[in-house]
C-alpha cells in the first residue's frame with residue numbers, strides 16, 4: 001500500500017493483523033459439488049462445501065473447528081471441538097466459495113447454509129456477526145432469507161434467536177421425534193428435550209414469523225417405520241414446521257445405513273397425507289465425503305483430535321462437551 005505514508009503503514013502494521021482463511025485443497029465430485037479444505041491462521045483445518053443445483057448455488061460453511069456434540073451418525077462428531085471460528089473466518093469461507101463459484105460455474109452464491117462442521121448456536125455471537133456482514137450492503141448484500149442456520153437443538157439459544165428477532169431461516173436437525181430415540185443418536189437431547197425444543201421453536205416463530213424446517217435423516221431400521229412418521233407428524237403439528245427428509249451417507253465404521261427407498265416413500269406419503277409440507281433432499285458430493293455428516297478432515301492431518309471417550313468432559317447442565 002505504497003500510496004499511504006510510511007507512518008500510516010507502520011501504524012497499520014503495529015495495530016492490525018490480517019489473518020485470512022486460506023484454501024488448502026479441494027475435490028470436485030461427479031455431481032459438481034466441491035469440498036474445500038481451509039487452513040486457518042493457527043493451522044486448524046475446517047471444511048466448506050459448494051453445492052451447485054439447477055437454480056441455486058449453495059455454500060455450506062463451518063462455524064467451529066471440530067464439534068463438541070458427538071452425534072453418533074456424524075463424522076465431525078468424532079472430532080474434538082478445538083475452537084469457535086471468528087466471524088471473519090466464517091465470512092472468509094463465504095467469500096472464497098463465492099469467488100470459486102463465479103470462476104468455475106459462472107455465477108455467484110444464491111444461498112448459504114450453516115451446516116458444516118460445528119454447532120452454530122454454540123458460537124452464537126460470531127455466527128450472528130458473520131451474517132450481519134454477509135447481509136450488509138457493504139458486505140455481500142445477500143438477503144437473510146437466503147441464509148439458513150442449522151442447529152442440533154440448543155433450546156436456550158433458539159429462544160434467544162427469537163428474542164433477537166433474527167431474519168434468517170432456522171433448521172433443526174431432529175432425526176427422531178421421541179426423546180428415547182433422540183437421546184441415543186444426539187446426546188444434546190438429554191438436556192434439550194423435545195418439549196423444551198417445541199417451546200423454544202414456538203417462541204422463535206412468534207417473534208420472527210419464520211417457520212422452522214425440521215431436518216430428518218431416515219435411518220434403516222431405526223426411524224423408518226410408520227410409528228416414526230406418526231410421531232414426526234405430531235411434533236410438526238406442535239410447532240407448525242415443514243420437513244426435509246435427508247438421504248444419509250454412511251460413515252466409516254458407523255452403525256447407521258440409509259433407509260430403503262420404498263420406506264422413505266411411504267414415510268413421505270404419510271406426512272403429506274397429514275398435511276405436512278415435505279421435501280426429500282438427495283445427498284450431494286457423496287463420492288468425495290462432502291455430504292451431510294461426512295465432513296471430518298479425512299484427507300488431511302486433522303488438527304482436531306479424535307475423541308477418545310464419548311462421555312468425557314460432558315457438561316452436566318447442557319449435555320455439551322467442554323473440550
Ligand code: SF4
Nearest residue numbers: 067071074077118152
Ligand atoms: S451433526 Fe452437527 S452438531 Fe452433531 S456432531 Fe455433527 S457437526 Fe456436530
